[in-house]
Amino acid sequence: MAMMRNITIGQYIPGESVIHRLDPRTKIIATFLYIVLLFLVNTFSGYACSALLILLAVALSRLPIKYILRGIRPLAFIIILTLSLHFFMTEGHVIFQVGFLKVTQEGVVRGLMMVSRLVLLVVGTSILTLTTSPILLTDGIESLLKPLKGLGVPAHELAMMMTIALRFIPTLIEETEKIMKAQMARGADFESGNIFQRAKSLIPILIPLFINAFRRADDLAVAMEARGYRGGEGRTRFRVLRFTYKDVVALIFVAVFVVVVSIYF
Amino acid sequence: MAEALIKFTDVSFSYSADSPQEFEALTGINLEIEAGEFVAVLGHNGSGKSTLAKHINALLVPTAGNVVVAGIDTRDFDRVWEIRQNVGMVFQNPDNQLVATTVEEDVAFGPENLGIPTPEIHRRVDEALELVGMNEFRLRSPHQLSGGQKQRVAIAGMIAMRPRCIVLDEPTAMLDPVGRQEVMDTVLKLNRQEGITIVLITHAMEEAILADRIVVMEEGRVVLTGVPRAVFSQVETLTQLRLDVPQVTALANRLRQRGYDQIPNNILTIEEMVNVLCQLE
Amino acid sequence: MPIRVEGLSYIYNAGQPMEKLALNNVSLAIEDGEFIGLIGHTGSGKSTLVQHLNGLLKPTKGRIYLDGVDIHSKEITLRSVRQQVGMVFQYPEYQLFGETVFEDVAFGPKNMGVPEHQLAERVEWALNLVGLDIGLKDRSPFELSGGQKRKVAIAGVIAMQPRILILDEPTAGLDPKGRDEVLSLVSRLHQEEKTTIILVSHSMEDIARLATRLVVMANGEIVLEGTPEAVFQHADYLERIGLGVPQMKKLLQALQEQGFDVHPDHYTIEAAEGEIVKILETK
Numbered sequence: 079m080a081m082m083r084n085i086t087i088g089q090y091i092p093g094e095s096v097i098h099r100l101d102p103r104t105k106i107i108a109t110f111l112y113i114v115l116l117f118l119v120n121t122f123s124g125y126a127c128s129a130l131l132i133l134l135a136v137a138l139s140r141l142p143i144k145y146i147l148r149g150i151r152p153l154a155f156i157i158i159l160t161l162s163l164h165f166f167m168t169e170g171h172v173i174f175q176v177g178f179l180k181v182t183q184e185g186v187v188r189g190l191m192m193v194s195r196l197v198l199l200v201v202g203t204s205i206l207t208l209t210t211s212p213i214l215l216t217d218g219i220e221s222l223l224k225p226l227k228g229l230g231v232p233a234h235e236l237a238m239m240m241t242i243a244l245r246f247i248p249t250l251i252e253e254t255e256k257i258m259k260a261q262m263a264r265g266a267d268f269e270s271g272n273i274f275q276r277a278k279s280l281i282p283i284l285i286p287l288f289i290n291a292f293r294r295a296d297d298l299a300v301a302m303e304a305r306g307y308r309g310g311e312g313r314t315r316f317r318v319l320r321f322t323y324k325d326v327v328a329l330i331f332v333a334v335f336v337v338v339v340s341i342y343f
Numbered sequence: 344m345a346e347a348l349i350k351f352t353d354v355s356f357s358y359s360a361d362s363p364q365e366f367e368a369l370t371g372i373n374l375e376i377e378a379g380e381f382v383a384v385l386g387h388n389g390s391g392k393s394t395l396a397k398h399i400n401a402l403l404v405p406t407a408g409n410v411v412v413a414g415i416d417t418r419d420f421d422r423v424w425e426i427r428q429n430v431g432m433v434f435q436n437p438d439n440q441l442v443a444t445t446v447e448e449d450v451a452f453g454p455e456n457l458g459i460p461t462p463e464i465h466r467r468v469d470e471a472l473e474l475v476g477m478n479e480f481r482l483r484s485p486h487q488l489s490g491g492q493k494q495r496v497a498i499a500g501m502i503a504m505r506p507r508c509i510v511l512d513e514p515t516a517m518l519d520p521v522g523r524q525e526v527m528d529t530v531l532k533l534n535r536q537e538g539i540t541i542v543l544i545t546h547a548m549e550e551a552i553l554a555d556r557i558v559v560m561e562e563g564r565v566v567l568t569g570v571p572r573a574v575f576s577q578v579e580t581l582t583q584l585r586l587d588v589p590q591v592t593a594l595a596n597r598l599r600q601r602g603y604d605q606i607p608n609n610i611l612t613i614e615e616m617v618n619v620l621c622q623l624e
Numbered sequence: 625m626p627i628r629v630e631g632l633s634y635i636y637n638a639g640q641p642m643e644k645l646a647l648n649n650v651s652l653a654i655e656d657g658e659f660i661g662l663i664g665h666t667g668s669g670k671s672t673l674v675q676h677l678n679g680l681l682k683p684t685k686g687r688i689y690l691d692g693v694d695i696h697s698k699e700i701t702l703r704s705v706r707q708q709v710g711m712v713f714q715y716p717e718y719q720l721f722g723e724t725v726f727e728d729v730a731f732g733p734k735n736m737g738v739p740e741h742q743l744a745e746r747v748e749w750a751l752n753l754v755g756l757d758i759g760l761k762d763r764s765p766f767e768l769s770g771g772q773k774r775k776v777a778i779a780g781v782i783a784m785q786p787r788i789l790i791l792d793e794p795t796a797g798l799d800p801k802g803r804d805e806v807l808s809l810v811s812r813l814h815q816e817e818k819t820t821i822i823l824v825s826h827s828m829e830d831i832a833r834l835a836t837r838l839v840v841m842a843n844g845e846i847v848l849e850g851t852p853e854a855v856f857q858h859a860d861y862l863e864r865i866g867l868g869v870p871q872m873k874k875l876l877q878a879l880q881e882q883g884f885d886v887h888p889d890h891y892t893i894e895a896a897e898g899e900i901v902k903i904l905e906t907k
Contacts, residue, residue, distance in 0.1 A: 213444055244444045248486040253718075259680050260719040263711040264780060265703055265735025282731065285721035289766065297439035304400055304432040305442075305500060306424055306456035316451030316464050387799040388770060435797070489666060516797045519666045519826050521866045546799050585801040590829065590871040590893055597897050603904050613875045620900070621882055623907050 102218030124343030164189030234310025386560035431501025437493035491522025632686035661835030710786030716777030
């Protein structure tokens with residue numbers, strides 16, 4: 079239960095660095111370009127260049143390295159799985175053989191490439207979430223999706239949903255803890271029994287949780303209506319995103335970097 | 344005399360009208376509330392208080408009769424938003440009415456909906472937070488606040504819309520004594536200092552005695568109305584309706600029943616009781 | 625001595641930046657048949673304390689004994705502790721889950737191993753005690769009124785037949801009628817079923833009327849303890865730590881300050897009436 083409290087959504091680390099202060103749209107676009115780059119290059123030197131870009135971003139963001147490494151830890155299993163699949167399953171020039179398991183040169187190369195790509199992808203996107211508050215991220219996504227409204231993309235609604243989710247996640251976590259305790263006080267046991275018994279023992283938590291969430295949603299809808307909410311039409315914003323020359327410089331730099339690296343490597 | 348800010352004329356309202364579950368929650372309500380007034384509405388759960396409140400800002404519209412707010416009939420669908428700008432509403436559960444992830448953004452939510460230009464929104468948010476004394480918490484997220492603080496943020500969210508009237512539906516029911524005090528201090532300040540009309544729905548007598556006028560409801564009807572002193576002097580009626588009276592008022596009533604007629608029947612506070620006893624010679 | 629708390633300390637989020645000392649070396653003994661009023665403002669540690677009494681929280685330091693047995697020792701199961709020490713949380717109606725009132729009220733007794741054929745009797749007994757019509761037992765609890773839901777939730781705890789019942793703000797959010805019903809139910813449990821009661825409340829008037837002993841908490845410590853008369857003598861201190869004093873106590877105090885010959889230790893309306901009659905008689 080204590081663990082649930084520690085999950086901070088988006089894992090935002092407040093700061094005053096250049097990267098922190100960039101417009102969220104700049105960071106989203108840059109991240110997007112960087113992801114495109116990762117899928118365009120397929121040489122180790124190409125990945126090395128991408129890593130350079132990331133190292134530069136990390137240095138500028140002044141984020142403690144441990145936060146970035148922490149993001150990779152949950153991937154350990156996938157990394158090992160990817161490596162072993164590629165090592166053993168790829169046909170080609172055999173480097174060594176243990177019983178029926180053959181490790182090929184092509185396998186090693188491809189495996190290491192895939193893993194580099196994965197790690198670079200995760201580190202790159204985590205810089206975005208570590209340096210951008212969820213609120214700004216939401217604003218940025220809304221603003222970037224707005225031109226697509228004509229195509230039926232509900233930009234405002236998506237952003238509103240994200241905001242409300244962010245607002246209520248801590249409330250729901252607290253509520254879950256409380257309901258668990260109340261049912262434990264009535265002798266409920268969530269820890270023993272086989273998987274079916276355990277799943278069944280969750281019913282006394284899940285039902286009140288859902289019912290309360292619906293009640294909250296209902297209350298919130300009425301409160302929003304009472305505060306004059308009628309969708310995104312005609313709404314102004316408290317916080318207006320503004321591109322500065324720094325954003326322009328950052329975007330041009332990333333764009334040029336991506337083009338050059340993807341052409342030469 | 345100028346037209347009342349809020350006027351109920353023969354208002355009846357049924358939930359699920361024309362269905363087998365039809366339930367009449369309001370019956371023939373006539374009520375006028377003047378601009379600048381502070382009205383407390385009492386009545387036990389199910390008496391129709393909340394239904395009445397929701398008619399004031401057109402969250403509900405009457406099944407029969409009409410409600411006119413600031414000269415606009417609440418059934419005039421095109422002007423609903425004008426009414427909601429004029430009448431703010433604060434609800435019982437402090438958790439379920441804050442929308443945004445920070446205090447300042449939540450306060451900005453109403454003005455954003457009204458389409459107010461950004462610099463003006465900032466001015467209003469600053470002003471509203473200052474008024475409810477929540478300025479230092481502006482960057483906090485709602486779940487880091489106490490119940491009383493959340494309600495003050497909700498009130499600030501209303502003030503930022505510059506309403507003429509704020510309806511509060513049991514805003515202190517879920518709060519501890521400190522939170523209650525915070526909310527009531529804020530409500531009084533809005534009424535006395537800013538001249539905002541207040542409609543306060545409550546069970547707490549110590550809150551109701553602060554009002555200019557009390558409206559008592561029972562089974563969808565207004566059964567008693569008047570200044571607090573007059574309403575609370577009717578101890579028997581209130582007890583029959585299973586409502587509280589302030590303990591000193593109840594005490595005065597008991598003394599009168601014992602035949603001590605020198606004790607007036609309209610004592611509301613401890614100070615008044617002490618004064619009465621001091622002056623008896 | 626059914627409950628004894630010794631040197632209890634509790635730290636939330638131990639070892640983390642948000643670490644908070646919620647209870648600091650609290651000791652308390654509760655006798656059979658007592659009616660304890662536990663008061664303190666939000667964050668004073670009273671909810672943390674009561675959650676230790678039935679083993680929902682584990683002490684960082686100190687011990688809790690039930691009939692002389694450490695509740696976290698091997699000699700007793702937590703389930704048995706929770707059967708003996710029942711707990712009604714704040715807004716208990718938000719924890720209802722059963723398809724029917726019966727299912728919900730039977731949940732606790734069933735977990736405690738009450739045999740199937742005795743469940744019906746147990747549920748009826750509990751519903752009867754909280755003053756709900758037995759006919760409601762096949763209804764969905766979610767269709768009931770707010771006050772009825774709360775009573776169903778309380779019945780769900782009472783049905784386990786605890787010897788000690790903790791209620792955390794059982795009247796919060798109810799109207800005066802609902803409040804009176806719940807309080808008279810609690811008082812009935814105390815008097816007729818001889819249940820030991822620990823009532824956590826903000827309302828001094830309610831507590832003063834019912835409790836035999838008051839325990840006042842502030843900043844994770846017990847700061848005052850004793851009969852209501854004794855505790856309310858510290859009226860100024862109580863107000864300073866954000867708590868109220870019963871209105872009648874304040875009235876009598878104010879009268880005494882004005883030079884009237886009244887006994888200022890009373891706090892009920894009946895007693896205050898007696899004191900004022902004395903004044904009126906002499907005039």
